[in-house]
Amino acid sequence: MKRRRWVVGGLLALLLASIGCSGASDSSRIVASGHVEATEVRISAKIGGKLESLKVDEGDPVKSGQELARIDVVDLTLALETAKAERSQADADLKLRLSGSRPEEIAEAQAQLEMTQADQEGAEKDLERLQGLFDSGSGTAKSRDDARARRDAAAASVQAARERLKRLRAGFRREEIDAARARLSAAEARIGQLEQQIKDAVISCPVPGVVTEKLAEAGEIVAPGTPLLVVTDLADAWLTVYVGEPDLARIRIGQEAEVITDDGQKRSGKISFISSQAEFTPKNVQTRDERVKLVFRVKIALENQDGLFKPGMPAEARLRPAEART
Secondary structure, eight states: OHHHHHHHHHHHHHHHHHHHHHHHHHHTSEEEEEEEEEEEEEEEOSSOEEEEEEOOOTTOEEOTTOEEEEEOOHHHHHHHHHHHHHHHHHHHHHHHHHHOOOHHHHHHHHHHHHHHHHHHHHHHHHHHHHHHHHHHTSSOHHHHHHHHHHHHHHHHHHHHHHHHHHHHHHOOOHHHHHHHHHHHHHHHHHHHHHHHHHHHTEEEOSSOEEEEEEOOOTTOEEOTTOEEEEEEEEEEEEEEEEEEHHHHTTOOTTOEEEEEETTOOEEEEEEEEEOSSOEEOOTTSSSHHHHTSEEEEEEEEEOOTTOOSOTTOEEEEEEOOGGGOO
16 A cells, blocks of 8 residues: 555656656747848839839739839930030030131121221221311311211220220120030039939839839829829848837847747747836737736847748747857
């Protein structure tokens, strides 16, 4: 009878020890639940205009550099042609000023000066003749005054012709050349601006991922900076969980974790971020008692090249405490 009691007692003790070990094993792991997140890129139009095409739909996989949308560029193309014509005109004007006056223009100005000088000499002689008649009493004051006016006008014409010839021989001033060069630079800058806007009319994908939201439709008029699509980079995914203060000292950056989805899918991950500031448990936790606890946010980077984990997907992380590792 004593032997049976000893056997039963031994089995009971062994069972209790086994249960205790099992409980210790479970308690040695840190288990935290959370939701999957991923890098989201809001793709916008750099220029405004009519959305000519939008080539993807929600759920479509996209590659880096792939064309996603296109803005109509009819107005920009017309403006570019106008800017090119203005550049040609500015370039011709600058070349003209740099080359100076042509010999034909100088010869023409010289002939004009000589002609006005001849007119001045004739006007001087008429004035002398009429002045003599007036002095002798044979002429009128009006005739003399008219001759003087013609003489003065001829003298002004000579001065103008002389200045024109001087200007042609000297060429254009440096300020005029600089102004012409500035007009050419402005025209070239305008062309560069319009060409860049035409390039920006093609909206390409900056990162590989999946289109998770469509914010515009073809045919709409969009302003610069208007978001068109949201592309999620599923390869850059992580699980956000919240860990209580007692467990905070038991985890480390780079520590491995096992992540399990609700349907049993398992993946390995590594702790990539541990917040240094405590916060209240987010409101999406079910019970009020859990929500009022102070916790620390932890991000676990996931291996998600195949896109298994999706943003918003609930999952559970299991971590072996750092001090428990051998």
